[in-house]
Amino acid sequence: MRSSASSGSKPLRALARAGRNLGQFWRRFSRNKLATASLAVVLVFASVAALADAFFDYGFVTSNQLDNAFLKPLESGTVYEGEAELEHRYLLGADNYGRDILGRIVHGARVSMVIGFVTVAMALVSGGALGALAGYKGKAFDTIIMRATDILLSIPTILLSIAIVAALGNSFFNLLIAISASMVPGYIRIVRASIITVKDQEFVEAARCIGASDSRIVFKHILVNIASPLIVQSTLNVGSSILWASSLSFLGLGILPPKPEWGNMLSEAREFIQYAPHTLFAPGLAIVVTVLAYNLIGDGLRDALDPKLKR
């Protein structure tokens, strides 16, 4: 009876099961139209960012073309590349140095995506590990880690980030550290709280009862059950990380002009609001659309991953 009942070999069945789960997840996720559209937006932005050099030369978007300063959107101007003179059409206009705003946004997207994902990954790993330690081991670990978290939380986050960059020096890597440091306490808390909730459930007791080791319980039982809130939180955090990075760049920390970054573009645009408002709107909208998309995806994931709605 057993051979007839099992359909196909073991790995094949596991694959089929994974496919079934993924299909089910996608059905639930795709019911949320806004989230699906946002996913499309993010994918488009990501491919544009990946292929940024194919659209615009990095040297071009970072070199001054002072003759073309403040060109309005769709206007054209002559640009000099080495010896060559080219006629260039500025789709979104030019900034105060005559650099192509669209090109800078496209290259800025690459920076933002990298910052978003790397900082979240860093915070997830370090905050997750500390939170897991505090939640699962408890006692002294818990007290020390949570007190440290409380201390970090009572320093205004933006000041902490500024102070970190000030202390470590103004560089891309230090910006990553400053941003992820501001997210770490959040991860510590969410992981700790989820683990404490899951730890008290009967199925964890049952696992101990059948002789499962601590590491088996953490990895095979607890982690799979707290993955959903972590995925949702991380998606939302990619959005806030991008927002955060632009704020710091706006304050003149982290990524400085002429390197293109949405926040520092706005910082430069600030002085010319009255004169050239188009330099203000495009980069700002790029941030809003990206962050909004991540927030909407996070919302969609929250619904799609909620096991309560699964039945």
Next chain:
Amino acid sequence: MAAILDIRDLVVHYSSDRETVRAVNGLSLSLERGKVLGLVGETGAGKTTTALSVLDMVQEPQGKIVSGTILFEGRDIRALRPEEMREVRGKEIAMIFQDPMTALNPLITVGEQIAETVRRHEGLPREDSERRAGEMLELVGIPASRSRDYPHQFSGGMKQRVVIAIALACNPKLLLADEPTTALDVTIQAQVLEMMSELIKKFGTSVVMITHDLGIVAENCDHVATMYAGEVVEYGTVDQVFGDPRHPYTIGLFGSLPNLDEESDRLTPIPGLMPDPTDLPAGCFFSPRCPRATERCQAERPSDSEEGGHRVKCHLFGGGKEEGR
């Protein structure tokens, strides 16, 4: 005696865009004034939905009374306008829910939770309604001085007493008690049931007692209705149904119960599971689990047959005569 509650062919569905849950499927039931009717059945039989239908409260979230009539003292509940229905709720028909832990608002004193019902329906000034709240508490065995306490300061049994006090505050004609003691310990359950039955007698309230515990029905009810998959499959007096259970499902229920008085080594459970209410079987809903099902049972839905007020919905009893017992 005239029926205080008469439900005919009630059909209630909960539908989402993906599926329709057929919770109640042509249920008919009546309750005589001053009597206690036990409504028994397992999870998903539609007991609570039936009670909520009587109060016209199934709309949350996607429930809808599809067809049927519900007559309360001869008035058609379904024809009432919403504000008329609100007059009925709490004043003429009251309901008690299963879980006393969550049934009370945690931020409002228990006294106020009783008093607001009285104010709503009898238009008493605040002071009088508060006095009445104190009286109601005394009536359910709680000192009136505790009316200023909040629900979390009471134990489970005490909370359920408060819930009962709220329900009886306006002296309703009909009380729908949905598993009123299931969440309580046995000795506390005994206290609460004792108190409830005294009050019911005192006020002459008619009661629908929803429960899965056949013991509670035997000791507290006059009539019994057994529900299965949204239908009443057997109805009669307690003596009739307990003394001579006829529907195979009722018989199966008795067979599943460990008996306190007799020694038995094995139980005789009903095989299989409750049918999926989104995908009910053709014919008699019980036929897939029924040890005596025939081809006819799988094809044709049985209708009621009656003998001396003992009603059974089963092909075995068609034509008013038993065919094979």
Next chain:
Amino acid sequence: MSDPVPGGGPLLEVRDLKKYFDVPKGRLHAVDGLSFSIDAGKTLGMVGESGCGKSTTGRVLLRLHEPSSGSVRFDGVEVTGLPPDRLKELRSRMQMIFQDPYASINPRHTVATIIGEPLRIFRKVKGGAEHEAKVRELMETVGLAGRLYDAYPHELDGGRRQRIGIARALALEPRFIVCDEPVSSLDVSIQAQILNLLQDLQERFGLTYLFITHDLSVVKHISDDIAVMYLGQLIEKAPTRELFRKPLHPYTQALLSAIPVPKAGARKKRIILRSEISSPIDPKPGCRFAPRCEFARPECLESDPPLAEAAPGHFVACRRAADFE
């Protein structure tokens, strides 16, 4: 004691077991000086109302909670203070079935993963094919259809989930199983199926059960002996028939009288206890039941009444038990 024969002699011996929890209000005496033993192949039913410490007892026996003091000997080996590696080995012989079939199995694992996990941990079988064969055999043993091999728990009803929990407990071929309210969240017809299954398994594998429940009819049906707990203490223990025939402790008497009997006209004289259970936090010395006991005398409040043998095999912790004979 060191070499108990299956079917005779105690498999489990508990002496003066205590489990205290430090809570902000004081020290909670969850289990307070418990002594009992269970013979191999027998079932000890442990009854009591919520908060009496019966679930904690089960967990302390398996060292899911560390006992505060006392001794637990299983198969001649002292369980308390066993080092982790020995404890793991012990757990292959002592298992537990949990109350809540929804919470006690990991919602993210498939049926096969859940049932197969103990086999993996103990490397009981080698190779994928053998592993799958063993899991399927276990599924068959507990009556789970083979097509559910890859199903997720949320696709199944409570009865089937409970069968998964039972299969998981059986996987390591234990001798002793703590059944912690295994049927109390199930409907009666499903409850009967599971009770029959547990009895069959006991017969087939010679299992010894500690059956924890609040339901007296269930415990009567399945147990050889019954232990009654009240606020962390054992107040009466006797063979099942003896206990039901002649309960000696006033609490047991009240408990037995409180059960509603599913029979027409069976309503019996009920002992209604006054007030509710007192707090298990820093209890005063003396009989824990005295505040609710109508027979209590001043001396009952002086010190804990000892558990004394009132009749052969019938133990009771009540100073006045002799007066009721």
Next chain:
Amino acid sequence: MLKYAARRVLMLVPVLLGVTFIVFSLMYLTPSDPAQIVLGSNATPAAYAQMRADMGLDRPFLAQYLHFLFGYKHPEFGYRGLAFGDLGRSYVTNRIVFELILSSFPNTVILAIGALALALAVGVPVGVISATRPYSTVDMAFTVLALLGASMPVFWFAMVLIYFFANRLGMLPAMANPSNALSLALPIVTLSMNSMAIIMRMTRSSMLEVMRQDYIRTARVKGLGERLVVRKHALRNALIPVITVAGLQFGHLLGGAVLTEKIFSYPGIGSIMVDAIYQKDTPQILGSVCFVAIIFTLVNLFVDIMYGLIDPRIKTAVQSGRKKAPGKELADALKRLFRK
């Protein structure tokens, strides 16, 4: 209650120690030289070395930290140390740090109160409307608006407001100062946008949760009208988590209005802290950050006490000295969800 408050205030001591330690370490790492800042660039090497010795800068890190906490003697810069309530003088302006804090903090409070009031006045009613008709068009529209609010960079929103209201329409000033009420409009709107979005979302989800509770069904079964059910039975319960969030928001607004204050050139404590960091003015940074941390903790304490006044379950729990109050867990969860 008093004992509880006292214990919470005492808990401030280790928190402040931690805060000062972290900030002090960061400042220590900063590649800048306070002696240089004080003396200017024209000092002789000898004077410079003397100044370093006087300021204790040649000592090991820990000694410097202890100096900072417990004071050191110097003819000009000597002070008694943070532990005695002395925040010292600014390296840059030589002004007493505490004075500068006191002159700027009230300005920040004005902004924060305005922003929170606006956020509550809009967020709560909108959240309730959304929750009473979930998944309707109205609800969807509000949801997207709220998410939009949470996705906008504060500084950009501020600049857009300035462009339209100050530059184009000329209705409102682009720079804000506390003596001109009209000039506060834009910064308050800017600052409240984020909190408004969060409060709206919180009210909505909390209302939806409460409306599902059994006691709401009980209230309906009593025959109460829907408006009474929402107002008396649902809203009060739903507002408990909203209050926590609002309190946390207030704490953040008091300490973190940095960007808004910078853009509107508003003399609040946020601007002062940023300027101090740019100028490596260690006493000023440490003093203001400690001050903000104290305020933040006190606001949290106040929220917890408020909480007890609304929720009787917590009042008794706190009175009987229970450590983990019901709802505390929830509050923690929210804190971690909504910290910005």
